[in-house]
Amino acid sequence: MMRRTPLLTGSGWLVFLAAMLVAAVLIPVLATLPPPDSMFRLPAYLVPLFGKYLCYAILALALDLIWGYAGILSLGHGAFFALGGYAMGMYLMRQIGTRGVYGDPILPDFMVFLNWRELPFAWWGFHNFAYAAFMALAVPGALAALFGWFAFRSRVTGVYLSIITQAMTYALLLAFFRNDMGFGGNNGLTDFKEILGYEVQAPSTRLGLYVITAVALGLSFLVCRFVVTTRFGRLLLALRDAESRVRFIGYSTTGAKLFVFVLSALLCGLAGALYVPQVGIINPSEFQPGNSIEVAIWVAVGGRGTLVGAILGALVVNFVKTWLTGAAPELWLFALGALFIVVTLAMPNGILGLVAQAKQWRRTPTAPVAETVHD
Numbered sequence: 001m002m003r004r005t006p007l008l009t010g011s012g013w014l015v016f017l018a019a020m021l022v023a024a025v026l027i028p029v030l031a032t033l034p035p036p037d038s039m040f041r042l043p044a045y046l047v048p049l050f051g052k053y054l055c056y057a058i059l060a061l062a063l064d065l066i067w068g069y070a071g072i073l074s075l076g077h078g079a080f081f082a083l084g085g086y087a088m089g090m091y092l093m094r095q096i097g098t099r100g101v102y103g104d105p106i107l108p109d110f111m112v113f114l115n116w117r118e119l120p121f122a123w124w125g126f127h128n129f130a131y132a133a134f135m136a137l138a139v140p141g142a143l144a145a146l147f148g149w150f151a152f153r154s155r156v157t158g159v160y161l162s163i164i165t166q167a168m169t170y171a172l173l174l175a176f177f178r179n180d181m182g183f184g185g186n187n188g189l190t191d192f193k194e195i196l197g198y199e200v201q202a203p204s205t206r207l208g209l210y211v212i213t214a215v216a217l218g219l220s221f222l223v224c225r226f227v228v229t230t231r232f233g234r235l236l237l238a239l240r241d242a243e244s245r246v247r248f249i250g251y252s253t254t255g256a257k258l259f260v261f262v263l264s265a266l267l268c269g270l271a272g273a274l275y276v277p278q279v280g281i282i283n284p285s286e287f288q289p290g291n292s293i294e295v296a297i298w299v300a301v302g303g304r305g306t307l308v309g310a311i312l313g314a315l316v317v318n319f320v321k322t323w324l325t326g327a328a329p330e331l332w333l334f335a336l337g338a339l340f341i342v343v344t345l346a347m348p349n350g351i352l353g354l355v356a357q358a359k360q361w362r363r364t365p366t367a368p369v370a371e372t373v374h375d
Contacts, residue, residue: 020214020218027042030042031047049322052318054216054217057314057315058216058268059271061311063298064224065260067304068305068310069233069237069260070257071239075162075166075289076289079168080144080268080269083139083143086176086272086282087136087272090123090183090189091127091131093126095192116182129196136270136272136273137269140265140268144265148262152257152261157243169289189282209277212274213278235251239256294317298313299313299314300340300343301313301317306352312351312352316351
């Protein structure tokens with residue numbers, strides 16, 4: 001069996017949560033308290049950027065839950081992320097446009113521009129935030145349940161499952177590109193104005209969204225850690241390493257894989273819903289299969305099967321991406337490919353694997369050198 005980097009032990013995970021709490025508090029403090037001309041003042045554009053990183057961290061956490069612990073490599077998790085984002089984007093678009101009798105927007109602006117006469121059925125109810133938040137989780141969860149039921153029941157595994165998930169997200173990409181689908185076509189949904197009555201672009205709103213995202217990441221981590229440290233988590237590890245043996249001793253492999261797959265999709269939907277109001281746009285490019293492959297690279301870089309490693313990988317890789325695409329944008333894809341090759345060949349357990357190896361080397365006593373006795 002392939003060796004994996006162990007989970008954080010002792011108080012390690014508490015230290016991680018404490019660091020997340022400090023980040024959730026420190027960023028808003030640096031963005032508001034120092035004077036505008038102070039060197040300690042955080043530029044306003046960095047708040048939504050850091051919020052976007054945290055959304056990506058939730059997405060990586062979701063993939064690590066199924067890939068690192070259940071051995072299910074999904075290359076279509078970007079679809080669940082995008083569906084959650086579209087659900088929130090639909091709510092934000094319904095806050096724009098001519099108001100009806102009861103104060104609810106009749107049609108989003110882009111539908112007025114495209115001469116739509118009435119609101120499509122799929123948009124009903126999205127003027128209500130609670131309904132949109134529910135759909136941001138329910139739609140990805142329902143798709144994952146439907147897809148997982150047929151795939152796991154048919155015992156599709158390995159590379160075949162990865163290809164099917166990639167085909168699923170590509171099919172959704174083609175569907176959402178169509179203008180007659182009613183989701184904005186190639187342009188997607190953008191130009192958001194307000195959320196729950198607050199101006200989306202206001203610095204205070206951005207800070208609030210950042211704090212909510214940080215809290216959501218911490219809660220998502222706790223949920224995933226609870227799952228993987230229970231008996232069910234040990235079942236997932238057994239599925240990853242020897243699924244046929246688990247099936248032969250009487251466990252329902254379909255039910256276990258379906259549950260964790262749906263849970264992972266729910267986390268993706270949550271990440272997408274938090275992502276859209278901070279970035280200000282959602283379009284079909286989020287369904288690109290390459291985006292899902294990039295998520296797998298984040299997990300591999302940080303440390304597959306560690307939870308914390310997935311979060312760390314998402315933060316590190318996206319920070320490097322932001323810097324490199326600004327300094328030398330033509331080199332980013334080459335750097336990403338080289339990074340994946342290096343991780344695969346030289347550090348299969350990712351960054352946390354290197355840290356664990358360094359600790360082990362430091363604890364290993366050095367053998368004493370034998371002295372030469374001269375007559």
